Amino acid sequence: MDQDGVWGTGRGGGVDLRADVPHPARMYDYYLGGKDNFPADREAAERALAANPEFRTTARANRAFLQRAVRHVAGQGIDQFLDIGTGIPTAGNTHEIAQLVNPAARVVYVDNDPIVLTHARALMAGMGLGRTAVLQADLRSPAAILAAPEVGELLDLDRPVALVLAAVLHFLPDEDEPALVLKTLIDALAPGSHLILSHGTADFIPDEIRDRVTGVYDRATAPLVGRSRAEVRTLLDGLEVLEPGVVTVPLWRPDADPDEAAHRVSMYGAVARKP
Ligand SMILES: C[S@@+](CC[C@H](N)C(=O)[O-])C[C@H]1O[C@@H](n2cnc3c(N)ncnc32)[C@H](O)[C@@H]1O
Incomplete structure (x- = not known):
């Protein structure tokens, strides 16, 4: 799958990439048409697509939301981004969009998947301007993310930061306490900070399809937990939710008129401000 054959063994730079187990980051790369995935990822992604063929559209709509939201927040003068659950770099990454608006914008990327780090570090190496860092x-x-040297060196937490949690919180089941995780991060940020959130939902699909998709991710490295619109809204309690509120991702400040199907895309998006 790669140029030098290193990842084909399932190991890269001494890191075990677990090629035999589907990884959400690589399945998402496959939905987006990327090449950084293994057979196990492709088979699992195809099973998810067989259950819900709209996964691909949803992934693309999510990327477009992320880019519009980053552009908006950067346009509000926010010049520091903490992007957790970065994904394998693809077109229009957070730093590229933010630095188009403000070339001095700083971004710390965080992901728990070693393959994301391998790719992201390679991408950043070419930039070498000390404005972007990657953290596993x-x-x-x-708390460990907030205490990481990369965060301390690049971000000034006494000034507003944009926390980006795009298509990642749905990998935390309730027992991982996603609301508490979010509160810990938000509490550490200065007033005026923003949260860019997108979150998968099963609100628009029959239970049988939801169960088939969930079954695919149960065999991957992280389970997928769709949440309802009300549950996603509750995660934003205490924040000022920007218009148009919690909506399916294509409906968040679209660049063009959304079509009818945009109302049933299985991903909610919202941007909120810490008062
Ligand atoms: C669906 S991708 C989203 C990528 C990107 N944020 C976007 O919206 O296009 C989810 C990413 O979250 C990462 N992820 C999943 N669980 C995580 C966790 N507990 N901690 C950090 N990253 C996680 C995965 O490795 C993957 O790269």
Whole structure:
């Protein structure tokens, strides 16, 4: 799958990439048409697509939401981003969009999947401007993320930060306490900070399809937990939710008129401000 054959063995730079187990990051790369995935990822992604062929559209709509939201927040003067659950770099990554608006914008990327780090570090190496860093850490340990040297060196937490949690919180089942994880992160940020959130939902699909998709992810490295619109809204309690509120991702400040299907895309998006 790669240029030098290293990842084909399932190991890269001494890191075990677990090629035999489907990884959400690589399945998502496959939905987006990327090449950074293994047969196990492709087979699992095809099973998810067989259950719900709209996964691909949803992934693309989520990326477009992320880009519009980053552009908006950067346009509000926010010049520091903490993007957790980064994903394998693809077109229009957070730093590219933010630095188009403000070339001095700083971004710390965090992901727990080693393959994401391998790719992201390669991408950043070419930039070498000290404005972007990549950290391997787990969202379930938010205090460790906040205490990481990369965060301390690049971000000034006394000034507003944009926390980006795009299509990642749905990998935390209730027992991982996603609301507490979010609160720990938000509490550490200055007033005026923003949260860019997108979150998978099963609100628009029959239970039988939801169960088939969930079954695919149960055999991957992280389970997928769709949440209802009300549950996603509850995660934003205490924050000022920007218009148009919690909506399916294509409906969040679209660049063009959304079609009818946009109302049933299985991913909610919202941007909220810490008062
Ligand atoms: C669906 S991708 C989303 C990528 C990107 N944020 C986007 O919206 O296009 C989810 C990413 O979250 C990462 N992830 C899943 N669980 C995580 C965790 N507990 N801690 C950190 N990253 C996690 C996966 O490795 C994957 O790269």
